[in-house]
Amino acid sequence: MNIKGLRMKISIFLILLAAFLVPIQQFAYGNADSDDEPVVYYIPVEQTVERGLEAFMSRSIAMAKEEGATHIILEMDTPGGAVDAAGNIAMIIQETDIPIITFVRNKAISAGAYIALNTDKIIMAPGATMGSAAVIDGAGNAADEKTQSYWLSEMRSAAELNGREPEYALAMADARIDLPELGAPEGELLTLTAQQALEVEYAEAIASNRVEVLDYLGLENAVEHDMEVSFSEQIARFVTHPVVIPILLSIGSLGLVLELYSPGFGVPGLMGISALLLFFFGHMFAGFAGWESIILFIIGFLLIMIEIFIPGFGIFGLLGIGAIIGGMLLASFSTASMIIYIAIALVISAIAAIFIFKYFGNRGPMKKIVHRDSTSTEKGYITNETRKELVGQKGKTLTPLRPSGSAVFNEERLDVVSEGGYIGQGSVIEVVYTAGSRIVVREVKENHSKEE
Template sequence: MFSRRQRLAVYLAFILVACILLPVQSVLSNEEADDGQPVIYYIPVEQTVERGLEAFMSRSFETAKEEGATHIVLEMDTPGGAVDAAGNIANLIRNTEIPVITFVKNKAISAGAYIALNTDTIVMAPGSTMGAAAVIDGEGNAADKKTQTYWLAEMRGSAELNGRDPQYALAMADERIDLPELGAPAGELLTLTHTQALSVNYADHIASDRAELIEALGLENVIEKEMEVSFSEKVARFVTNPIVIPILLSVGSLGLVLELYSPGFGVPGIMGISALMLFFFGHMIAGFAGWESLILFVIGFLLIMVEIFVPGFGIFGLLGIGSIIGGMLLASFSTASMLIYIAIAIVITAISAILLFRYFGFRGPMKKMILSDSTSTEKGYISNRTRDELMGQVGEALTPLRPSGSAVFDRERLDVVTEGGYIEQGRQVEIIYTAGSRIVVREKKEI
């Protein structure tokens, strides 16, 4: 069996190797370009539009330029996503000198429709759709008026950029626009089929596959190259998803807390470190964080360990917490969003830890820091034994009881206390209650 240190060393070595291999990128190309031949670069735009996709597309456009691409084709199938990521992708397309074509293979919804409108040419496959681009908040409700106004302006500008009628772009984002002839009366958002898009000039061509696409573009003897999402970019896209981030932070913080209260280095520690490493390295691969954010986090973690095992005044703990939060903020693409994610993780960790400790108790390294032993009678500790045998005995007050004093019972002097009243010296008293060193008496009335 491996010791705790050996298990930890093996795990950290595995993490190090993974970090070295993750950034390896992959580009598949069919052949080298000859002079004068058109070169089409295919870039997949799939799943949710988020900051990880933005980082992938930025690298893809740069690679396409370096490879001498004459056309860039975005093969699109997306339900939409984040407004900020879509805006950055749109700026990337607008600032690219290479003609960009959107090939809608299945759907270009919401942010996908917005990205498509920014491209020079839109080609749709039979059965594909484009539209329904209303902007909503994180809870699925309509965004505030300021955001909606901005988004409508962006949709209009994107349509006008390439000579398309802006009313259809606005109808995709504003349900107040009435277009019953396209199946979008007032109260419904516009979603265009491939034939509808062609009829209103929102699709320039219809193509079933790449061969028909090339023919529709009027190109011949083309060289086709394809950009593939590397494993590291798949990780980055997963990790930078707004839903996944608070989950990772919660799992990471809860895992480390549980590791402090569990024996050895086991599942909680692996779970916590893995989640936090995924968070940091995913954001690093996506281009949002540098090594400084990870270093700051590690320093913060070490400072907290110092605070736990070295007596202090809380300075190391406060500095550690500040460093960890600072590292996460440096790794984020939005400070406000990251603060919300951290708050969610803290609440989930606190509630989960309380429930787990309540039902499973404390174990592990932190158990050494908590005094759980008690000086119970079962362990041989006796303090002020309750003398039940004195109950009912009658004696004489040796001193005035005001209300405490001394009395003698069967030639044994005891310290006693009355029920609250005064009893004169020499009076007969009866013991009515005993508890530890406390003996309560009452004056014995003569009949």
């Protein structure tokens, strides 16, 4: 009887304990339904599309995956940029299993339009535009036919990827396509407004803000996270800009050239090294430069320092410059592009150096760089004493002057030279000019009057 009572008490205790623990478990771990709440990550796609943006987007998408994002929204406002960077970003998007939506807040032009077409959905804000995706070279001219053909095929593939009519994507990059009903007759590139994009099914919706975007996507209760560009990524985006790279390289090379022609280490050298450090570490933050390029840069820097402080025949300087250029090529995302940037920098540096040495070489701090001192008689630099007191004195030649020879003046024998003609031995001469050891004489013609 006691055993049965004990069992009953234990059973009642376990039931009460279970009833007590269930609410605690729910409180501690949350409702199981909370695991079903969508998690949205916002990634800004702003300013110029370049390799720094590619590195940022790669990190952001990887982090969103790790933290369980269910949706990624690209908040886009870009005028376009580098084709190679846009292609790599598109590849990252295509390899991501998480749905990616583009919210065009203002502009999705050129490379931005291409990136947007690779995403699962496009939502545009009122007044936003998308298109005008012709590929141009660094000089602002239309790219060659081969590049144009490649870009058109990429635009077509991006449109077809999510079931969009490819004709409009091609019209964004090819002015030969005639679409006057959309404001793009032959000769003009297509740029869609938000309403036009909705009509041709290039945009799934028009939304003014994030709330409306989430309402359309059915994600009203989503947990939202913002990805922010870190300081190092901001540096990387700045440094990898196609316009900034040749400027940095020009400053770096010009600073080193000026430093090689000035004693010690001063402002030009500091300026050049700072520019090159910014280039290398910016590319390292962007993920393009490895330690091998940094090591080459350090070796080149040390060799240049040796050349500056221990002047030689320029061997250390040339080796240092070669090591730095090798490091640049290893740090580049495109060897061909980097060669062009280096060539531009060398031309700019040469022109600037010539201009500085010609017009500012004798002014201000440039006096320390360009050596303009001279050894003149006025400053006491005399190889031989000038016998000015001899000018006008008369003497007699001891030897014929052809045109040099010897003569005697006041019982002093001197080496002299005639003005150019022959003077015979025993002739009367007069000193007309002296400069150092040089004594120039001429023959004196004596007149003899005859008495009749």
